[in-house]
Amino acid sequence: MDDYEISENIKRILYNVGEAKAKYRKSDETVRIMAVTKTVPYERVNAAVNEGITLLGENRVQEYFEKKDFYDKKAEINFIGHLQSNKIKYIIDSVTMIHSVDSVKLASEIDRYAARSGRLMDVLIEVNIGEEESKSGVLPDRLDELLGGVSELKNIRVKGLMSIPPIGKSEESFERLRRIFDDLKSAHYENTEMDILSAGMSADYVSAVKYGSNIVRIGSGIFGSRK
Ligand SMILES: *Cc1c(COP(=O)(O)O)cnc(C)c1O
Numbered sequence: 001m002d003d004y005e006i007s008e009n010i011k012r013i014l015y016n017v018g019e020a021k022a023k024y025r026k027s028d029e030t031v032r033i034m035a036v037t038k039t040v041p042y043e044r045v046n047a048a049v050n051e052g053i054t055l056l057g058e059n060r061v062q063e064y065f066e067k068k069d070f071y072d073k074k075a076e077i078n079f080i081g082h083l084q085s086n087k088i089k090y091i092i093d094s095v096t097m098i099h100s101v102d103s104v105k106l107a108s109e110i111d112r113y114a115a116r117s118g119r120l121m122d123v124l125i126e127v128n129i130g131e132e133e134s135k136s137g138v139l140p141d142r143l144d145e146l147l148g149g150v151s152e153l154k155n156i157r158v159k160g161l162m163s164i165p166p167i168g169k170s171e172e173s174f175e176r177l178r179r180i181f182d183d184l185k186s187a188h189y190e191n192t193e194m195d196i197l198s199a200g201m202s203a204d205y206v207s208a209v210k211y212g213s214n215i216v217r218i219g220s221g222i223f224g225s226r227k
Contacts, residue, residue, distance in 0.1 A: 006222060009221060009222050010033075010052070013033060013222065017031050031213065031216060033053055033216055034055045034056065034080075034198075035053045036059070037058060037059075038060060039063075040219075042070040042071055044223055045067070045075075046071065046075075050072065057099075058079050058080065058081065059079075068094060077095045078096060078097045078099055079098045080099040081100060085106060088109055097122040098124070099123075101123045103146070111154070111156050114156055115155040122156070124161055124196060125161050126163065127161050128140075129177050130173055144187075147189045150191075163177050170208070174208050177197070177211065178197070195214075197214055199213040200213045202218050202219060203221075205221070
């Protein structure tokens, strides 16, 4: 994938997101496109940043560390992958949000490192919307309990939900996720603002926008298929 193809891919995604927004969303709502960088060399990532995709999604701490110093300074980094407690210290100072919190234990560890760094860390709660054995994320019927625990932590702030639907079930999953998100908006937890719905990847972002996503996480759709 060269920079020209990356630029063309981004134009197409912006067009599709714009079209879905015009059709399904209120005019004042925004949808951010995140470039998911796993396996992608930093030069290619910077080509996407240069095209205006300034939000980057990182899955692996080690890989992120090898590339971060080479990223364009305009880039804002979110961590979106499975996060082990012993790796939090490596990312706490350079990411602006963690999308993949699915236990009070992980949240407490993030809280501890955030306190140590003197910052308030924004997090999303990852929901296992398809209730799949193989996936991380909290089950929908455990969300209330999780949010109750997480909302007691003073150095993290819950900003919304993230989810990866089962293959072939995006539409119904996004619809359900939206209902859960709206229900939680009207419940009032401490240190929680239900503003962000991180949903939709290369194959299903249009459907995610239809159901209220405001961050779509796109990897292969921008950078081509991963080897
Ligand atoms: C890899 C990944 C994506 C992007 O997947 P594509 O299908 O390549 O767009 C989005 N979110 C998460 C959590 C990922 O790991």
